Amino acid sequence: MIINEQMIDDIALGATVLGTGGGGDPYSGALMAKVAIANATKPVEIIALDEVADDWMTVPSSMIGAPTVAIEKINSRExxxxxxxxxELAVGCDIEATYPIEVGGFNSLIPILVAAQKGIPVIDCDAMGRAFPESQMVTFYLDGLPSAPNTLADEKGNVVILHPLDGVWSERFARPITEQMGGSAAMCDYPMRGASLKRSALPATLTKAMKIGAAIRKANDEGLSGVVAVLDIVGGHKIISGKIIDIERSTSGGFVKGGVTIERLIQADPDSDLDSVYVHFQNELLLAHEGTQAEDLAQDNLLAVTPDLISILDHETGHPITTEQLRYGQRVDLIAYPCDEKWRTEKGIDVAGPAYFGYSAQYCPVESLKRSETQAK
Structure with a gap:
């Protein structure tokens, strides 16, 4: 499948939905990807995961850092x-294909940029099925694959090569280095042969993002609900339709952290029993519960929790809103939907569940929370 400009726009839109508020700015990523394919010496191709040869060297291409930084410090394509x-120097061979480490607005498009410059294909896969804030939150870590070597580069030309013991140590080293690089850096990690990639990566996530983006675009063209179009594909449910009445957000430690309060609009959501919902985030939306403050969190008012996916969509268009774009007064729909089964294993919950982020709530599948909500009504 040869990548064109419309596909880039659809991937950017759909990946921002799956990015759960994180993954970087899709607009700048789409612009950079379009310029890259226009200047490429040959067409850039997306290939299926099962088309990857077992002996290929494959490496993901991504950015690391706080998404808010990229608003003022535009990423360099070089x-x-x-x-x-x-x-390539660190592993001692050419890399034959690249792919996104996560499905997020900007990070889903970075591999297209690299593939266009290197003349290699982009693989239709990733290692999260969504976006997560930390380097070890990938299926490769769940499967015990080595992270090393890691390479980081900033826009000034500084390069750092790391040899961490695993993904946790990669995060511990890479995050402070990223801060010294201005809060945002290019990063490559988890180099592996095709055979390992095919065993561990989540397949067809780029084309899923493309499908979501195309569905939103079609719904808007036809005067239909973009939110419903998204839910039809991801298999989730709407938590609340409302207005953002408060937003807390700060950038520290290489992350953007905070929370947003959504108050129900009766005319948009007349049948709901919820009055307001508070959503916590660390780059990505991580947990939603009934109430107006972070301190209102309790197990019995939990509405959705990581590693399941939570997205905030514009009420009128269904377009996703990233955490750095959240503003007072926006009319939005909050939706939740299931993560990949790999994240629902014991190790997956340990790595990316609520306890890891310091929340007192226990993980409960979003389908169960929906059933509980229905039963309560």
Whole structure:
């Protein structure tokens, strides 16, 4: 499948939905990807995971850091190539294909940029099925695959090569380095042969993002609900339709952290028993519960929780809103939907469940929370 500009726009839109508020700014990522394919010496192709040869060397291409930083410090298209070619030197061979480490607005498009510059394909897969804030929150770590070597590069030309013991140590080293690089850096990690990638990666996530983006676009063209179009594909449910009445957000430690309060609009959501919902985030939306403050969290008012996916969509268009774009007064729909089964294992919950982020609530599948909500009515 040859990538064109419409596909880039659809991927950017759909990946921002699946990015659960994180993954970077889709607009700048789409612009950079379009310029890259226009200047490429040959067409850039997306290939299925099962088309990857077992002996290919594969490496993901991504950015690491707080998404808010990229609003003022636009990412350089050269720095990702610097990190990628530093990885080729580190592993001692050419890299034959790349792919996104996560499905998020900007990070889903970075591999297209690299593939266009290197003349290699983009693999239709990722290692999260969504976006997560930390480097070890990937299926590769769940499966015990090595993270090393890691390469990081900034827009000035600085390059750092790491050899961490695993994904946890990669996060501990890479995050402070990223802060010194201005809060955002290009990063390559988890180099592996195709055989390992096919065993551990989540397949067809780029085309899923593309399908979601195309569905939103079609719904808007036909005057239909973009939110319903998304829910039809992801298999989730709407938690609340309302207005953002408060937003707390700060950037520290290489993350954007905070929370948002959504108050129900009766005319948009007349049948709901909820008055307001508070959503916590750390780059990505992590937990939603009834109430107006973070302190209102309790197990019995939990509405959705990581690693299941939570997205905030514009009420009128269904377009996703990233955490750095949340504003007072926006009319939005909050939706929740299931994560990949790999994240519902004991190790998956340990790595990316609520306890890891310091929340007192226990993980409960979003389907069960929906059933409980229905029963309560």
């Amino acid at each position: 720095q990702m190539l610097v990190a990628f070619e530093a990885m």
